[in-house]
Amino acid sequence: MIMTSVLALLTLALAFANGGNDISKGIATLVGSGVANFRRAVIWGALGTVAGGICAAFAAQKLVKTFSGNGLLTSFPEGPGFLMAVSMGAIGWILFASRTGLPVSTTHSIAGALCGAGLVAAGFGGVKWMALGSKIALPLAASPLIALGLMWAVFPLVRICFSGLNRYCVCVEKHDVALQPSCSAAAMAGTAPVVVVGQTRDCSASPSVISRLNLMDSLHWASAGAASFARGLNDTPKILALGIASSALAGVSDIGFYIMVAVAMGIGSMIAGLRVTETLARKVTPMNTTEGFAANLITSLLVGAASRFGMPVSTTHVSSGAIIGIGLHSGGKHIRWKTVADMLLAWIVTLPAAALLAALLYWLLK
Helix, strand or coil, rough: HHHHHHHHHHHHHHHHHHHHHHCCCHHHHHHHHCCCCCHHHHHHHHHHHHHHHHHHHCCCHHHHHHHCCCCCEEECCCHHHHHHHHHHHHHHHHHHHHHHCCCCCCHHHHHHHHHHHHHHCCCCHHHHHHHHHHHHHHHHHHHHHHHHHHHHHHHHHHHHHHHHHHEEEEEEEEEEEEECCCCCCCEEEEEEEEEEEEEEEHHHHCCEEEEEHHHHHHHHHHHHHHHHHHHHHHHHHHHHHHHCCCCCCCCCCCCHHHHHHHHHHHHHHHHHCHHHHHHHCCCCCCCCCHHHHHHHHHHHHHHHHHCCCCCCCHHHHHHHHHHHHHHHHCCCCCCCCHHHHHHHHHHHHHHHHHHHHHHHHEEEEE
């Protein structure tokens, strides 16, 4: 009973760590383009993540099988020590990366931890290397390149279709109205809010405007929510798989599994998401709201489609590839290549680092 509780807590701790590192992938463009401050952006991203995590119960169940252990290992070692080592190995690496502000892949971390502990448990033959290559390594390697290529190809079309929306806004204005009494008393005057769509310069100049929202900014907010939703949809089943494999969440309803993990991801997003968001928002390349919208659109479409078909792509790699594509589209002169190099190194090191950490932990726990 105690070990089951420990495994359940480790599953939720992994979800928390994932939230802290991965929240940036949906909201970094909001912060980087100046549309929102970190606090507002992270709340919006956390809500999208939780919604996506809950919907994963209905739309992304294939990913649970891939990451339950049997998808990557020839046999699943008995006893709680194995899954404790896997969870702690993945958690340790993700927390370290978040502390240093580096966006890393939870997918790579979990896969690496499974393989590292699996090597200690059953030797070289205990890992399905072909499955690791085809189901994990190949999609993860290809996804940032696909995102970068799509950003390069699609952004000119997005700019043509949407950039003109920067000239328009939705305003809430206060207008004087006559209040007609229901009896014979004299009519009274008052004010009432009225929603008006107009040009931004008119809204800015009008003294009667209570609040306004640029139409392009509105689309940018929507795309950030969609990217966060897709992230929750793709990451929740991977984390949940460890809890199911260990029976740590036994007795909880199916939808209850997803709600618990999704909420833990949301809490981690709001508490620990600042440093990685700062890296992607301000330290890779400058961006405007149209570019941010395009990057989020590509991220949400790729990650959402991958989740539906059971492909474990990394939101980190997809969103980072799209953001780098923003800089390349303007000639690459504004890209901070030192930051990009640090990110690439972190991506390369993630799988073996998580594997080594989990292998050491399992060796000690055995």
